[in-house]
Amino acid sequence: MSSYAASLGLLPTDPAFWMPLLLLIITALMVLGTVIFDGFDMGVGLLLPFAPAAYRQALMTSLAPWRSVNETWVLLTFALAVAAFPFAFGSILNQLYLPLLLCMLGVVMRSISFEFRARSAVVMRSFWLVIFCIGAFLSALGLGLILAAFATGYQQDATNIGFILFVALCVMAACILIGACWLLMRWEGEVRLLAARWGSHAVRWVAAGMTAVSIMLAMANPAILYKWTHINNLIPAGLLWGVMLTCFVWLEIYFKRIRDKNTPKKLWLPFVLCVVLLALMVMGILYSLFPFMVLDEITLWDATPSELSMRLIFAALIIVMPVIVLRHLSNYRLLFSPAGARL
Amino acid sequence: MEISSLIFGRIQFELTVALFYTFICLSIGLAFLLAVSFAGKRANQSQLSSETFRVWLRIFALALFSAFGLGFLTVVEMCVVWPIMIARMGNVFGPLMFFAVVIFVVLKSTALDVMLFGKQRASFVQYRWAMRLVLLGLTLVAYFVIVFDSWTRLPAGTMMIDGRYRIYEWTELFAQQWAYIQSVEFFLQAIYSTAGLLLGFSAWQSKFRPLHDDQAIFLKRALIWGLLALCFHAILIWFLYTNHLLPYKLEMNNIYFLTWLSFCAALGLWLVAAYLSLSFFSGHLKPRIAFILGVPIGMIIPSLAWLTANDFRGEFAVMNAVKAADVITTTPFAWLVLGLILLLALFVLIIFGFVRLSAYATTQGVVPVVKAGVVP
Numbered sequence: 001m002s003s004y005a006a007s008l009g010l011l012p013t014d015p016a017f018w019m020p021l022l023l024l025i026i027t028a029l030m031v032l033g034t035v036i037f038d039g040f041d042m043g044v045g046l047l048l049p050f051a052p053a054a055y056r057q058a059l060m061t062s063l064a065p066w067r068s069v070n071e072t073w074v075l076l077t078f079a080l081a082v083a084a085f086p087f088a089f090g091s092i093l094n095q096l097y098l099p100l101l102l103c104m105l106g107v108v109m110r111s112i113s114f115e116f117r118a119r120s121a122v123v124m125r126s127f128w129l130v131i132f133c134i135g136a137f138l139s140a141l142g143l144g145l146i147l148a149a150f151a152t153g154y155q156q157d158a159t160n161i162g163f164i165l166f167v168a169l170c171v172m173a174a175c176i177l178i179g180a181c182w183l184l185m186r187w188e189g190e191v192r193l194l195a196a197r198w199g200s201h202a203v204r205w206v207a208a209g210m211t212a213v214s215i216m217l218a219m220a221n222p223a224i225l226y227k228w229t230h231i232n233n234l235i236p237a238g239l240l241w242g243v244m245l246t247c248f249v250w251l252e253i254y255f256k257r258i259r260d261k262n263t264p265k266k267l268w269l270p271f272v273l274c275v276v277l278l279a280l281m282v283m284g285i286l287y288s289l290f291p292f293m294v295l296d297e298i299t300l301w302d303a304t305p306s307e308l309s310m311r312l313i314f315a316a317l318i319i320v321m322p323v324i325v326l327r328h329l330s331n332y333r334l335l336f337s338p339a340g341a342r343l
Numbered sequence: 344m345e346i347s348s349l350i351f352g353r354i355q356f357e358l359t360v361a362l363f364y365t366f367i368c369l370s371i372g373l374a375f376l377l378a379v380s381f382a383g384k385r386a387n388q389s390q391l392s393s394e395t396f397r398v399w400l401r402i403f404a405l406a407l408f409s410a411f412g413l414g415f416l417t418v419v420e421m422c423v424v425w426p427i428m429i430a431r432m433g434n435v436f437g438p439l440m441f442f443a444v445v446i447f448v449v450l451k452s453t454a455l456d457v458m459l460f461g462k463q464r465a466s467f468v469q470y471r472w473a474m475r476l477v478l479l480g481l482t483l484v485a486y487f488v489i490v491f492d493s494w495t496r497l498p499a500g501t502m503m504i505d506g507r508y509r510i511y512e513w514t515e516l517f518a519q520q521w522a523y524i525q526s527v528e529f530f531l532q533a534i535y536s537t538a539g540l541l542l543g544f545s546a547w548q549s550k551f552r553p554l555h556d557d558q559a560i561f562l563k564r565a566l567i568w569g570l571l572a573l574c575f576h577a578i579l580i581w582f583l584y585t586n587h588l589l590p591y592k593l594e595m596n597n598i599y600f601l602t603w604l605s606f607c608a609a610l611g612l613w614l615v616a617a618y619l620s621l622s623f624f625s626g627h628l629k630p631r632i633a634f635i636l637g638v639p640i641g642m643i644i645p646s647l648a649w650l651t652a653n654d655f656r657g658e659f660a661v662m663n664a665v666k667a668a669d670v671i672t673t674t675p676f677a678w679l680v681l682g683l684i685l686l687l688a689l690f691v692l693i694i695f696g697f698v699r700l701s702a703y704a705t706t707q708g709v710v711p712v713v714k715a716g717v718v719p
Contacts, residue, residue, distance in 0.1 A: 079445075082422055089422060091426075093426030109689065109692070111408070112408060119401065119405065120703070306510065309433075
């Protein structure tokens with residue numbers, strides 16, 4: 001850190017140095033929160049068309065206790081990312097027009113359809129359920145396109161189209177995986193068996209997707225390849241891949257056990273394994289990029305606004321964070337409670 | 344920059360903001376009317392169980408959820424349609440947008456939840472305060488949006504360094520004279536457009552079942568507030584115009600033709616709103632006409648007001664400093680068209696959902712909210 005600060009002509013204690021770092025850490029945590037909590041929401045939305053018709057409405061309703069906090073993650077994350085790194089976003093948003101618009105249209109569609117469905121007469125509920133599914137599809141598709149654009153260095157030409165579509169499918173699989181893990185915790189009987197089947201299909205796609213994105217990132221950017229293959233980094237990189245592989249295998253075994261009707265005790269474990277996988281993915285991307293926000297173009301410190309603007313953002317964060325954290329904790333404390341618990 | 348990209352980009356951005364403006368107006372207007380009628384000094388707990396309160400609380404919730412979705416979309420549109428503008432004015436846009444978002448999130452996590460779901464669990468005093476806090480919070484959210492909008496008309500508290508705006512005095516940025524005036528205008532619009540909506544839906548209800556006494560009293564109160572707001576707004580605009588306080592010139596030429604058209608349409612709707620209100624008080628109100636005219640008054644006046652005020656910028660994104668054509672996205676034209684089509688589909692969906700569910704609540708009664716009680 002001292003060498004980074006010195007290269008910028010700053011001291012590590014200088015707010016102009018540590019404030020961008022802190023903003024990056026908070027943003028990364030919020031991205032992780034969005035991927036996990038909005039992810040299972042999206043996953044359930046993507047799975048609804050495959051669920052037996054008799055369960056669809058109940059499956060959607062079961063999201064209700066977490067829905068109002070789940071939807072705030074994506075809003076807060078996007079707002080913080082744009083407010084904290086406007087100069088990075090300014091340069092890449094041109095390339096992200098369609099992916100971002102699709103993703104956010106999906107988010108809004110899910111939000112509106114969920115609330116409208118909860119307040120509509122029985123005959124209209126199926127209509128809003130369909131809109132929720134479309135919203136989940138658009139969000140996951142947009143998210144996949146954003147990840148693919150990032151991995152290819154925002155080069156969205158015809159040669160990359162196969163890779164882009166593959167990553168989009170894998171991101172949908174990731175949403176399905178976390179959605180299925182959540183359903184395993186919260187449901188019993190037929191739905192649990194179905195969730196195990198969906199999860200075991202999705203886990204292979206997620207593994208393939210994570211590998212493909214890593215390879216593409218390294219191939220498209222020599223600096224990233226160097227970072228991951230440098231002799232000093234081989235042990236941590238090997239550990240990271242080892243942990244990821246273990247998580248994938250563990251998930252696969254777990255799903256198989258449930259499909260064989262040999263239900264294990266710790267039903268929260270697949271969800272936690274998913275969280276570990278997603279956290280490693282976010283950390284990996286962050287490590288690959290650091291200290292850049294746009295690779296080889298804009299560093300973290302070039303991307304942040306002026307010091308006064310950052311102070312204003314921190315002021316808002318300090319005032320509201322306790323309220324938001326308390327609210328989220330009180331809401332998520334029942335996330336791991338056993339199926340059948342009163343919410 | 345191709346002119347077609349500029350036009351399509353502007354259309355989708357302005358439509359999104361106009362619709363957001365409408366729903367946030369209706370949310371604030373309803374929050375105000377509910378707070379005045381049910382959280383005032385003379386209000387009592389039994390009123391909270393009345394059907395009038397439940398119906399209008401439901402319509403408030405529907406308007407607010409629509410505003411939430413559209414507000415989010417507005418931030419996204421701001422970024423994807425004007426990416427270069429974000430790069431130039433990120434120092435100003437970032438904090439203001441973030442303030443608006445965090446206030447909304449805090450409100451959603453606290454007072455709003457009490458107001459929408461806590462009627463049975465909170466005491467009357469707590470509930471009354473929750474309603475007041477929701478009104479205050481929503482007004483603050485709108486204020487930060489207005490501050491940014493007014494800054495793009497009269498940039499204050501900032502200076503341009505190396506092609507980027509930087510804040511040098513944030514108190515000057517937050518306390519702009521034009522932002523205050525716009526906020527007052529916004530609040531007045533919120534009240535009379537909501538009164539129009541209220542009149543429309545109440546008239547529609549009277550076609551199916553008669554209004555209760557408390558419903559008629561609530562409607563009368565809303566219409567009196569609406570008429571007062573309408574008159575005050577007209578006086579305010581006249582005062583600003585005659586004292587040359589408007590930050591743009593009212594000129595009749597080709598560029599501003601659409602602006603004038605929407606201005607005249609808004610004026611026409613004002614007159615219709617006044618006519619409908621007076622018909623109601625004289626007992627000559629026709630339900631079908633009132634519904635057909637009243638609901639659009641609520642839904643269209645704020646949009647037209649936004650489009651009118653926004654079009655006065657002409658070719659500028661920031662008045663006399665940054666041209667819209669210089670900061671619009673360079674994304675392929677086909678994508679912009681696709682984006683516009685998708686957005687229009689979403690707008691239709693939101694308006695359909697809002698009008699249908701509101702009409703259902705007024706005519707058939709409030710459907711209990713579907714909740715996950717016991718998870719299987």
